Amino acid sequence: DTGVSQNPRHKITKRGQNVTFRCDPISEHNRLYWYRQTLGQGPEFLTYFQNEAQLEKSRLLSDRFSAERPKGSFSTLEIQRTEQGDSAMYLCASSPYGARGSSYEQYFGPGTRLTVT
Amino acid sequence: GEDVEQSLFLSVREGDSSVINCTYTDSSSTYLYWYKQEPGAGLQLLTYIFSNMDMKQDQRLTVLLNKKDKHLSLRIADTQTGDSAIYFCAEPNDRGSTLGRLYFGRGTQLTVWP
Numbered sequence: 001d002t003g004v005s006q007n008p009r010h011k012i013t014k015r016g017q018n019v020t021f022r023c024d025p026i027s028e029h030n031r032l033y034w035y036r037q038t039l040g041q042g043p044e045f046l047t048y049f050q051n052e053a054q055l056e057k058s059r060l061l062s063d064r065f066s067a068e069r070p071k072g073s074f075s076t077l078e079i080q081r082t083e084q085g086d087s088a089m090y091l092c093a094s095s096p097y098g099a100r101g102s103s104y105e106q107y108f109g110p111g112t113r114l115t116v117t
Numbered sequence: 118g119e120d121v122e123q124s125l126f127l128s129v130r131e132g133d134s135s136v137i138n139c140t141y142t143d144s145s146s147t148y149l150y151w152y153k154q155e156p157g158a159g160l161q162l163l164t165y166i167f168s169n170m171d172m173k174q175d176q177r178l179t180v181l182l183n184k185k186d187k188h189l190s191l192r193i194a195d196t197q198t199g200d201s202a203i204y205f206c207a208e209p210n211d212r213g214s215t216l217g218r219l220y221f222g223r224g225t226q227l228t229v230w231p
Contacts, residue, residue, distance in 0.1 A: 004159075033218070042205050042221030043120075043160070056218070091159055104148065104209055106219060108160040 002026075004109035006092050012115045013082055020078045023110045024045045025094030031077050033106060034067055035091040036060065043091055049075060089113050122187035123204055130230050135193040137225045139206030143186060143196045150207040150219065151180065151191045160205065163191070182214075 005024045013019050025032050030051050035043035046065070047057045051072040061067075064082075069075040079086055090113075093106040122140045129135045141149065147168050152160040166173045166180045166189075173180045179192040193200055203224040210218040 006159075006219055035219075040223065042207075042223050043219070044221075045218050048218060056223075064185075105150065105165055107162060110159040111159075 004094055004107055005006050006094055006109040006112050008112060009110060012117065015084060015116055016081055018078065018080045019114065020076055020081060021090055021092075021114075023075045023077070023092030023109060025073070025075070025092070025114075026096075026107055027073075029094035029096050030072070031095045031104075032069060033093045033095075034077055035093065037089040037091055037111070038087075046077075046090075052104075079114075080082070082114075084116045087114055087116045096103075121208055121222035122221050123206055123225045125223060126226050126228070128228045128230065129196050131194055131196060135200070135227055135229075136198045137191045137204050137206075137227065139146050139189040139191075139222055141187050141189060141206065141208045141220075143210075144184065146208045148209060149180075149182065149189050151178075151189075151207075152205040152207060152221075154203045154205065156202075163185055163204075167223075184227055186224070186228075187213055196227075198229045203227070203228055 007022045014047050032049045034046040037043045045058050046061050047067050064080045067077045072104040089111045091111045093108045094108045095104050120142045131153050146166050150165040151163045153163050154160050166182050171182050177194045181190045203226050205224045206222045207219040
């Protein structure tokens with residue numbers, strides 16, 4: 001079990017450019033979450049997948065953001081036409097399957113730090 | 118589950134105990150979590166407690182839960198300089214489609230002085 005991995009770890013881009021981040025969850029974890037964390041704040045939920053189905057998106061996720069998990073394994077998060085306000089740490093987490101009432105413990109990756117100049 | 122409150126800073130001397138406090142809002146939360154974040158890193162799951170428990174101990178960590186007051190605390194015994202980090206309390210959304218979505222507090226910055 002190698003844990004959740006994210007690539008790249010750091011990304012610097014100019015305003016208006018598109019960026020894509022990748023998350024590889026712990027194998028056999030069927031739930032995958034994306035969060036965003038800005039300085040001095042806790043992580044904020046962006047979106048969630050169960051297998052390949054994207055089940056919910058936060059209102060924080062504007063039309064410029066899109067996430068996919070095509071085969072129910074790795075996931076990508078794309079931001080189009082980046083803005084300076086998109087600068088943040090983007091965190092991915094995965095959790096194992098469980099019935100309602102399960103612990104849903106989430107294991108986080110190291111994050112991708114995005115800086116938009 | 119959207120208002121998880123924590124104090125922002127805590128300083129202790131090495132070897133002392135640290136107590137980090139948290140209040141949460143959703144009385145129906147089945148589990149409550151503590152995460153640790155070191156500078157520039159992701160979040161590490163430290164421990165979690167089921168809501169029908171009032172205490173859980175795991176080596177140097179003790180979690181206390183007061184459901185009546187919606188108060189959660191994390192006690193770290195014999196605090197070490199390596200414990201310096203930000204500690205987050207989190208509660209899940211156990212209802213609806215977003216099973217397990219976590220709501221986080223702003224985090225408590227623990228500084229341990231030698």
